[in-house]
Amino acid sequence: MKLRCAVLDDFQGVATSLADWSPVADRVEVVAFREHFGSEDELVRAVADFDIIVTLRERVAFPAELFGRLPRLRLLVASGMRNSVIDHEAARAHGVTVCGTASSSTPPVELTWALLLGLARGLVEESTALRGGGPWQSTVGADLAGRRLGLLGLGRIGARVARVGLAFEMDVVAWSRNLTEERAAGVGVRRAGSMEELLSGSDFVSVHLALGDRTRGLLGAPELALLKPTAYLVNTSRAAIVDQGALLAALAGGRFAGAAVDVFDQEPLPAGHPVRTAPRLLATPHLGYVSQDNYRRYYGDAVEDIAAFLAGAPVRVLG
Structure with a gap:
């Protein structure tokens, strides 16, 4: 049998x-x-x-x-x-x-950039408006060249995201607790002096940390409050690294320009989950490895x- x-x-x-x-x-x-x-x-x-x-x-x-x-x-x-x-x-x-x-590690790197570019150029809003008979051009895209990309984590995925950022002529900085100057220089980026420095100084922040006791809830309301009003946050790593309630509150309050997430506290998301209707949020159903x-x-x-x-x-x- x-x-x-x-x-x-x-x-x-x-x-x-x-x-x-x-x-x-x-x-x-x-x-x-x-x-x-x-x-x-x-x-x-x-x-x-x-x-x-x-x-x-x-x-x-x-x-x-x-x-x-x-x-x-x-x-x-x-x-x-x-x-x-x-x-x-x-x-x-x-x-x-x-x-x-x-x-x-290639698929999550590629999805990270799909989300970041989608945020920067308002692709969802513009495509929805065009297909639905809405206004012709309603957003003004954010530039990448010359802007700062802050990476939380510079491991296998973070390093590859960094190299794409450099190709876009971005100023790339990275931070994690164990990141050394030598490791950052080897990837061609600068090491931020602290997470707070990275968050407050970056135009785009992308999360590439492993989930553990030291990273669970790493970005809560106080940390999200450090982001520039014009900044964007991308998380394709693990949902629990960013406090989901704090993120939704920050987006609802318009505290920064927008976020893109591919990971959630509950998967698949229930039909009535607040993430599904959150403003300034580009969300995909955990496609990073797909x-x-x-x-x-x-x-x-x-x-x-x-x-x-x-x-x-x-x-x-x-x-």
Whole structure:
């Protein structure tokens, strides 16, 4: 009898077409779920009789209690090589192997710039007005050349965002607690003396920090108040780094020009969530990692993970 593999959150219905599942087809039945399960109970009802689960990024949490409710689960594959919402100790205790996949930093870099440019040139407003018979030109775009781009984080993604900013002839500065002058100079940017200096002096601020105890809630109301009235904020990293309530209040109060976000405290967003109607906000449904090449990488590696597990030699084991 075949093992059963559940692929979660296949919103676009592409999990089985963007990768070749034939290497495991004779041993594994793959079932892709396009809907997101809104509660742990819904998830358990849907996948309790599955032996393998493939989950995207950190969209679905796997705490200790959930492993106890999935007695058949033996392999959990999570896209990427880091996942903070899986209880790895509990997985081991329940005999579940957790494996990851490769992941490219290119898609989130590209989306960051799509959002930043969309904000700067009012693309959503102008396109909506043009298609809806509204005014011909209603915004005056913000220039990039000569303006300051402040990066919170200069890791793998932040550094690539910085290089694009330099290509646009922007003045690029960066800050994080562990950032050194040498690291910043190696990317060709300046290190800000403090986060406050970066926030108050930048025309565009983009967040590229990992979420942890020191970065959770890093940008609250006092920090957002430091932004220039003409500044824009972009967050394609993790929602919890920017206090969502403080951000919505700042946007409603017109304290700075606008924001673009791709990550949220609750995903998918409920229909009546205030983010959906917030002013001066460009929002996308967590598309940072969603690209054809990245999905081919995720699901292709997932197939490899499953085949290796079945062969008794798991690869890319996490935790």
